[in-house]
Amino acid sequence: MSGAFRDLSVLLADRPGSLAEFGRILGGAGVSLEGGGVFTHEGVAIAHFLVDHAERGRAALEAHGIGPVTISDVVTLRLDQDLPGQLGAFSQTVADAGISIRVQYSDHDHRLVLVVDPDRQAECLRIAAEWDAAREARHA
Structure with a gap:
């Protein structure tokens, strides 16, 4: 896999539409989701996704008040x-x-x-x- 792909993680609000907002923001920034998921525990939704253009994704999410975003190599x-x-x-x-x-998950491949x-x-x-x-x- 290309080294361009990295894990982008962020805490999302535990409410209907949080994942939709997350996906719309990243899609609007041209960031592709290549795998990952969201898991909610005790009222906190933790998102981990394999993305291209992780820094672009971080900037877009934080510009919309979602963050902090953590980026990790995989x-x-x-x-x-x-x-x-x-x-x-x-x-x-x-x-x-x-x-x-x-963190462990699977990608689309x-x-x-x-x-x-x-x-x-x-x-x-x-x-x-x-x-x-x-x-x-x-x-x-």
């Missing part, structure tokens, strides 16, 4: 969807390296998207690349 990889336990196995590999996964501590990003990218290489070898 790690992406493919899991063998037909093999049960892949999420657990990969997550365990990351945990064994002492890396905590802060069926890739796993992770946000980890920025200080551990390079190591997690290495682990994901090794996982992908092993998966590719199994399918060769």
Whole structure:
């Protein structure tokens, strides 16, 4: 996946129309949503979306009074969807390296998207690349 895609996160009001407003603002700014979701817990809606043009998205949202917006680099990889336990196995590999996964979701192309501590990003990218290489070898 292109390095241009990043995770954009923001707290949204827990009310009808919040997600619609979020989507309209980003769409109006020409920012594409490539995966993600919104989860509400105890009255707070937390949005995490994989986007192109993250800084443009931040500016548009904050100009409309939505924010603060957090932008994070992501790690992406493919899991063998037909093999049960892949999420657990990969997550365990990351945990064994002492890396905590802060956010996990999927993109529109069926890739796993992770946000980890920025200080551990390079190591997690290495682990994901090794996982992908092993998966590719199994399918060769």
